[in-house]
């Protein structure tokens with residue numbers, strides 16, 4: 381029998397370490413012993429351990445041997461890694477990751493370290509980022525139907541900071557913000573932090589009630605409208621062209637600023653034009669790379685009309701200065717070389733496949749879910765209190781969010797929001813089946 385190739389041995393060790401079969405701290409056989417047992421040359425055994433070290437899986441300690449590294453308890457980084465503890469299915473927060481993204485990061489960090497001027501990464505960037513980096517983001521935004529110049533693109537530490545900065549720059553305490561009656565919870569935190577009054581706009585499965593928005597603007601002075609027109613969180617809707625034009629028209633008629641949140645917009649392959657394109661003079665577009673690349677990167681951006689750029693930039697300076705240079709260098713590389721586009725394509729396929737799993741398992745349950753999204757809005761029976769149900773589900777190892785988290789006013793339906801993007805795909809079906817069984821069993 382031929383001895384195994386060094387690559388096969390590396391893969392065997394890597395799988396054992398990732399699965400927990402070789403736990404952190406395990407001492408691996410000395411190089412000579414490995415060479416003997418596998419019938420490979422000593423140099424090949426050394427190469428196996430060097431490769432495992434480069435993968436971040438083992439560490440060589442001079443004079444003591446080679447040890448399995450203690451990997452973090454967080455298991456979202458490598459979907460193939462099964463922890464030796466019972467798995468909790470986290471359906472409360474979307475942090476999708478494609479297989480191999482950890483390796484991609486490792487390779488890109490190495491390339492970054494080996495290339496060019498690393499000292500430049502240690503220097504402070506201007507608030508909003510350097511011109512060439514903003515230009516790369518502006519080019520990427522063309523693909524989303526946003527045609528803008530680099531000066532109006534501000535780079536931030538995630539979408540949440542973009543949103544914070546726009547609100548900080550363009551509102552004063554006491555201002556009123558129109559917001560969907562069910563919306564992204566981060567807007568509630570920011571409104572409270574900035575002393576803003578949220579005015580909820582009733583929602584339907586296909587979008588906000590635009591007649592109600594118009595009435596609201598007639599009866600109250602609305603400074604700003606916060607909207608998620610493409611793949612809404614939590615309801616998943618994608619507004620059509622007419623709805624977007626109406627929203628832009630209402631904002632124009634009542635001189636409101638629009639904040640358009642495009643965090644999940646990449647999931648819809650061919651959406652109607654962004655509201656930003658219909659009302660560029662008053663729309664701030666915020667988005668980032670959390671859902672399309674990785675939540676832990678903390679990279680986002682705001683596109684602001686030129687007349688607001690000064691105020692928003694000052695707010696960014698006061699807040700935290702924007703995106704760190706090292707992260708910016710990494711992600712602008714991925715934007716420029718097509719990596720982000722490739723990841724977005726893979727995410728669209730992934731989200732569609734997960735929705736199909738959910739559709740199958742939840743057939744007959746009252747749900748609202750866009751086929752392109754990672755979200756499911758699940759309506760409970762009138763007798764089922766969302767907090768009780770969430771508690772029971774947590775007991776069954778399933779984490780979900782209740783409608784309360786998304787409610788911006790008094791409307792608090794008996795519903796749950798499921799985020800489908802985090803568990804490994806092959807665990808989603810079993811988790812949803814467990815969820816369905818638990819729902820049927822929740823007492824009156």
Ligand SMILES: Cc1ncc(COP(=O)(O)O)c(C=O)c1O
Nearest residue numbers: 538539540564613643668670680
């Ligand atoms: C609609 C919406 N906006 C903003 C964010 C925050 O994104 P980031 O992680 O880029 O700050 C989220 C995160 O879930 C979101 O769903």
